[in-house]
Amino acid sequence: MAGPLEGVKVVELGVWVAGPAAGGVLGDWGADVIKIEPPVTGDPARSFQRMLGGDLPFNPPFEMDNRNKRSVVLDLARPEAREIALELIDRADVFLSNVRLASLERLGLDAATLLERNPRLIYAALTGYGMDGPDRDRAAYDIAAFWARSGLAWALTPQGADPPFQRGGMGDHGAGMVTAGAISAALFARERSGKGQVVATSLLRQGVYTLSFDLAITLRLGVGVQSGKRETMGNPTVNNYVAGDGRRFWIVGLEGDRHWPPLARCVGHPEWLEDPRFADAGARAKHAAELIGLLDEAFATRPLDAWAEIFATEPDMFWAPVQSLTEVVNDPQVRAGGGLLDVPDGPTTTTLPNSPADFLGTPCEPRAMAPELGQHTDEILGELGRGADQIAALRGSGALG
Secondary structure (H helix, E strand, C coil): CCCCCCCCEEEEECCCCHHHHHHHHHHHCCCEEEEEECCCCCCHHHHHHHHCCCCCCCCHHHHHHHCCEEEEECCCCCHHHHHHHHHHHHCCCEEEECCCHHHHHHCCCCHHHHHHHCCCCEEEEEECCCCCCCCCCCCCCHHHHHHHCCCHHHHCCCCCCCCCCCCCCHHHHHHHHHHHHHHHHHHHHHHHHCCCEEEEEEHHHHHHHHCHHHHHHHHHHCCCCCCCCHHHCCCCCEEEEECCCCCEEEEECCCHHHHHHHHHHHCCCHHHHHCHHHCCHHHHHHCHHHHHHHHHHHHCCCCHHHHHHHHCCCCCCCEEECCCHHHHHCCHHHHHCCCEEEEEECCEEEEEECCCCCCCCCCCCCCCCCCCCCCCHHHHHHHCCCCHHHHHHHHHHCCCC
16 A cells, blocks of 8 residues: 555646645655656756755755656647647546646636546646635745735744745645645545535635734734744743753743743742742733843753753653754654655665655555656556557657657
8 A cells, every 4th residue: 555545646737846745745645646847847846956056966855845756748838748638637536736827727727627528637726826816827936925925924023123034845835735635635525426626725825824823813803913032022931042052942831820830940940939020920921031031041051951851850841952954854753753754766765854644544655756857758658548659759749848
């Protein structure tokens, strides 16, 4: 068993990250994902290899989102190539794309056309701003729609500071995961009804949902919630601190009355529990700057490993280290918890981040690294019944690049 979606056929017309991320998750879960790419350059995400700088031998971002897929090159500007794409989609369970809707309509790959040809098809559209509205065809990367327009960048900007930059694909990967989940739900619904449907999400929608805790407050109370400064956080038991060796860690004492006593004991100041300045949540908020300063002084006296041993003596002391990427990939819990995946790569394996779901009854098994551009073109056309002479003629006409 290669996962719960073994036997599901997906045709992906995806570019950059969001659409391919959704296809990548489906591939991780066992689906047969056929990736349609244009000639010569392929998915523009193949250019990440150059963007990362220098003559790099690998393209890790592309490898992450495109493992377990098969690549077919089709020049969709040519009618004969579009006909091959339609044949593939007619035989598929899912068509997945994050290409702009107007472009899909021009190619005859809009939802109405494809569902008329294949009523059982799940048509998955991942857009920048949604299926409707004045910006339905506006170009968007996740930095624009997910990060900036959704309010996330504003909410994470301390007052008077410049907005932080998001990391690569943060919104894309979340939206891709949501798309994979929506496709799976639609496949389940099809088992009952026998009918396909359109499923859709957007980078903007993903950003709004990611920030929904704060946006719900804005909607109900009419106020905006913006990031504060660690030196004046109203609840000092939810804050980050620096140990004596310079390593930073986060304390997560969300329930102040429950989590304040173990914190006071850990730093060797049980008398603070009786101090009227810190006696309850309101007092601690009023004297937050003073208390945070005292905690800073206390934590500076020991290295983080020593504090970890002390924290372990208090069951209600919730905390975590602020880890670098190097520390993350070497964290034994990340590996034990399934966060990393060993993908077959010729005679050996390559380790990559895993998609965030496990299926214990139908376990997933990685099958292959990301394909070379057009690596499976002849194989896939053969599955459509094209012989070697026909494939050669298509290649000669330019339909295959």
